[in-house]
Amino acid sequence: WIGTFYPSKLPRKFWLRYYISIFKALELNTTFYAIPTKERMSKIVQPLSENFELIIKIPQSITHKYPSEAKLKSELKQFMESISPALEKGITKGFLFQFPVSFLPSDYNRKFLSYLLYSFDGVKFIEFRNKLWHTDETLELLKKFDAGWVIPDVPDIDELTKPKSVLLGSTGYIRLHGRNKQDWYSSDKDRYNYSYSNDELDWLIDLAQNIVKKGADKIFIFFNNCHMGNAARNAMKFCEKLGIYIPQKKLF
Numbered sequence: 003w004i005g006t007f008y009p010s011k012l013p014r015k016f017w018l019r020y021y022i023s024i025f026k027a028l029e030l031n032t033t034f035y036a037i038p039t040k041e042r043m044s045k046i047v048q049p050l051s052e053n054f055e056l057i058i059k060i061p062q063s064i065t066h067k068y069p070s071e072a073k074l075k076s077e078l079k080q081f082m083e084s085i086s087p088a089l090e091k092g093i094t095k096g097f098l099f100q101f102p103v104s105f106l107p108s109d110y111n112r113k114f115l116s117y118l119l120y121s122f123d124g125v126k127f128i129e130f131r132n133k134l135w136h137t138d139e140t141l142e143l144l145k146k147f148d149a150g151w152v153i154p155d156v157p158d159i160d161e162l163t164k165p166k167s168v169l170l171g172s173t174g175y176i177r178l179h180g181r182n183k184q185d186w187y188s189s190d191k192d193r194y195n196y197s198y199s200n201d202e203l204d205w206l207i208d209l210a211q212n213i214v215k216k217g218a219d220k221i222f223i224f225f226n227n228c229h230m231g232n233a234a235r236n237a238m239k240f241c242e243k244l245g246i247y248i249p250q251k252k253l254f
Contacts, residue, residue, distance in 0.1 A: 003017075003228075003230070003231040003234065006230055006231035006234075006235065007231035007234040007235065008020055008231075018046065018049060019049050021234075022049060022050060022051075022054060024234075024238070024248055025237065025248075026053070026054060026055060027054070027055040027056070027057070027095075027222065027224075028054070028055075028056055028057070029057045029059065029098065029177075029222075029224040029226075030046070030056060030057065030058045030059060031059050031226075033058055033059050033060070033061060033081075033085070034059040034060070034061060034062050034100070035061075035062065036061070037061050037063070037077075037080055037081050037084050038084050038085070039084060040083065040084050040086060040087060043084055043085050043086070043087045043088055044087040046087075046088070047087050047088045047091050047093065050091070050093055051093075052091070052092065052093065054093050055093065055095045055222075056088055056093045056094050056095060057094075057095060057096050057097070057098055057127070057222060057224075058085055058088065058094060058096075058097050058098070059097070059098040059100065060081070060097055060098060060099045060100075061077065061081060063077055064077050064078070064081075064118070065099055065100060065101050065102075065105075066101075066102055066105075068111075068114055071117065074117070074118065074121065075121065078121060078122065094124075095125065095222075096124070096125035096126065096127050096150070096173075096222075097122070097124050097125065097126055097127065098127050098129065098152070099118070099126060099127065099128045099129065099149075100129040100131070100152075101115075101128070101129065101130050101131060101132075101135075102131055102132075103131040103132045103161055103162065104132070105130070105131070105132060106132060106134060107132075107134050107135050107137070107139075107140065112143070115143070116143065116147075119144075119147035119149055120147065125148075125150075125173075126147065126148070126149040126150065127149070127150040127151075127152050127173075127175045127222075128144055128149050128150065128151060128152060129152035129154055129163075129177060130152075130163055131154065131156070131162060131163060132161055132162070132163065133160075133161060133162060133163045133164060134161075135163065136163055136164070136166070136168075141168070141170065144170055145170055148171065149170065150170050150171050150173055150174075150175055151168045151169070151170045151175070152175045152176070152177055153165050153166065153167070153168060153174070153175065153176045153177070153209070153213075154176075154177050154179060155176065155177070155178045155179060155180075155181070155206075156179050156180075156181070156186070157180075157181045157182060157183035157186050158181070158183060159183060159186060165209065167209055167212040167213050167216065169213050169216040169217060169218050172217065172218060172219045172220070173218060173219070173220045173221070173222065174210070174213040174214075174216075174218040174220070174221035174222070175221070175222045176206070176209065176210065176213075176221065176222070176223045176224070177224050177226050178198065178206070178223070178224070178225045178226060178227060178233075178236070179193070179194060179196075179226045179227060180193075180194050180195070180196025180197075180198070180226075180227035180229075180232070181196055181202075182194070182195055182196040191229065192229075194226060194227045194228050194229045194232075194233075195227075195229035195230070195232075196227045196229070196232065197227065197232040197235070197236060198225075198227070198232075198236045198239075200239075200243075203236065203239060203240050203243055204243070206223070206240060207240075207243060207244065210223065223237075223240070225237045225240075
């Protein structure tokens, strides 16, 4: 991202300040890889204004490891304590639960999902990578726990969830991972090596408009095609197409 989004001479410690001078929301993915310390979370949220909107991703130790009931309770307690600075600041607008393509709609997994959603106190957005979850039964289950549906844009691979306009509740959620079919099952670095074309961004506008027509009063749209700053550039181009002017604020 250095030189393509962040100025080449900008110190790393100021990257977040630069990001929030342009964008008003952030999907925090670092929490997926490890539960942060409370001190680390305090440093992250310190420069964020009260009007900023933060979505926090649930750790993979929960969504990808399928812990026992006792372990799940312990993990959730530790996680919620670690992110308490963000909760206390009042900027946390929801939590992202992303389940891998290997997570299939079996009886056991439905019970695990139900217990997880029941145990979690907060606004929930659920992303299933496997298309088999896109059923009326699943949608009813999510409605039961007031959970939102995440629309993932991914390569055209048979087992992956297709980006159809689905809305649960009043908030839509779209994650754009890119359409790099060739490298999707290689490393994460290669998987997200993709830049959306103008035509594809026009498609995204149509998708968002369809969600609004379904009754959404807000839509979170996050570009996750993070290779070489493509996500930021595509997001800025998307805003430009919508006629949204992004005034860059001073860093200090």
